[in-house]
Amino acid sequence: MARELTRVGVVGLGAMGAGIAQLAVEAGFETVGREVELGRAEAARDRIAHFLTRKVEKGQLDTGARDAAVARLRITTDLADLGDCDVVIEAAFEELAVKHELFRELERVVAGDALLATNTSALSVTEIASVLERPERAVGMHFFNPAPLMPLVEIVRAERTAEDVFERAYELGERLGKTPVRCADTPGFVVNRVLIPLLNDCIRVLDEARVTPEDLDAGMKNGAGWPMGPCALLDLVGADVHVHASEALYEKLREPRMAPPARLVRMVAAGKLGRKTGEGFYTYD
Numbered sequence: 001m002a003r004e005l006t007r008v009g010v011v012g013l014g015a016m017g018a019g020i021a022q023l024a025v026e027a028g029f030e031t032v033g034r035e036v037e038l039g040r041a042e043a044a045r046d047r048i049a050h051f052l053t054r055k056v057e058k059g060q061l062d063t064g065a066r067d068a069a070v071a072r073l074r075i076t077t078d079l080a081d082l083g084d085c086d087v088v089i090e091a092a093f094e095e096l097a098v099k100h101e102l103f104r105e106l107e108r109v110v111a112g113d114a115l116l117a118t119n120t121s122a123l124s125v126t127e128i129a130s131v132l133e134r135p136e137r138a139v140g141m142h143f144f145n146p147a148p149l150m151p152l153v154e155i156v157r158a159e160r161t162a163e164d165v166f167e168r169a170y171e172l173g174e175r176l177g178k179t180p181v182r183c184a185d186t187p188g189f190v191v192n193r194v195l196i197p198l199l200n201d202c203i204r205v206l207d208e209a210r211v212t213p214e215d216l217d218a219g220m221k222n223g224a225g226w227p228m229g230p231c232a233l234l235d236l237v238g239a240d241v242h243v244h245a246s247e248a249l250y251e252k253l254r255e256p257r258m259a260p261p262a263r264l265v266r267m268v269a270a271g272k273l274g275r276k277t278g279e280g281f282y283t284y285d
């Protein structure tokens, strides 16, 4: 019988990993979060506690539930501490070599029947899993930013993903309160295959139509019903993250619209990455 999923590991506690860890503790899972430096792990835990406290302040959560959720998160810098996890969701830097090293190491420390999931957004799950002795245990679980708020998770079937692993990842997505969709391991999966070129088009239109970021955002919100404008969204995602994902998809698909627009590349070179650096298309306190 397949092992019950009760303990979740999250590797990488940046914006995505911290959001996933927040979902896991809120859903009642004992959770182990791993970062390379303790300071970063502590910052992620503080961020999770902050968002849960905001829920208490807004009457969406009681203090006991918040405290219990925060207490379910254990942070570490040591991958070996994920040894008793039933599933590990990797949300580390989007570099194949980094993910390969982590997957190799994770397979050494977790139980033989533990699931290994990756939150990659633009790399191939099949390629990431290729270093595993048992690649059938690997699956993609692609969350959207901000993970605690965005309902979708794409459950990505790699070439060798076992059927029961795929379905258990789907069920985990549901237990985390998400709306999962099943898809194959194609470049950009479902949403980024559409959203990345669309956002690139938006940025090209800035120059072509000589429109300001404010007016472009107002246009897409009021004329296309987007919840936030493309410039505000890119500031949220991070220009560096978006450019990196665009480059990865362009490399695979060779569609000109996938290539990152020069304006965004210049912003990355100048360190204008969006919210995280205090300046992108907009400035932030």
Ligand code: CAA
Pocket: 019, 051, 054, 055, 121, 143, 144, 145, 146, 147, 148, 149, 150, 192, 195, 227, 228, 233, 237, 241
């Ligand atoms: N983590 C946890 N909680 C958060 C959070 C975060 N990162 N950000 C905000 N919250 C909480 C806050 O407590 C906030 O309340 P307060 O401001 O009162 O503290 C609460 O959520 C609600 O926040 P907002 O009022 O800002 O919520 P909203 O109703 O305006 O919706 C939104 C925000 C869900 C982000 C909405 O604007 C939206 O759907 N935007 C589009 C986002 C999107 O398209 N994301 C996909 C990006 S692409 C991607 O992710 C793919 C990839 O691979 C990179």
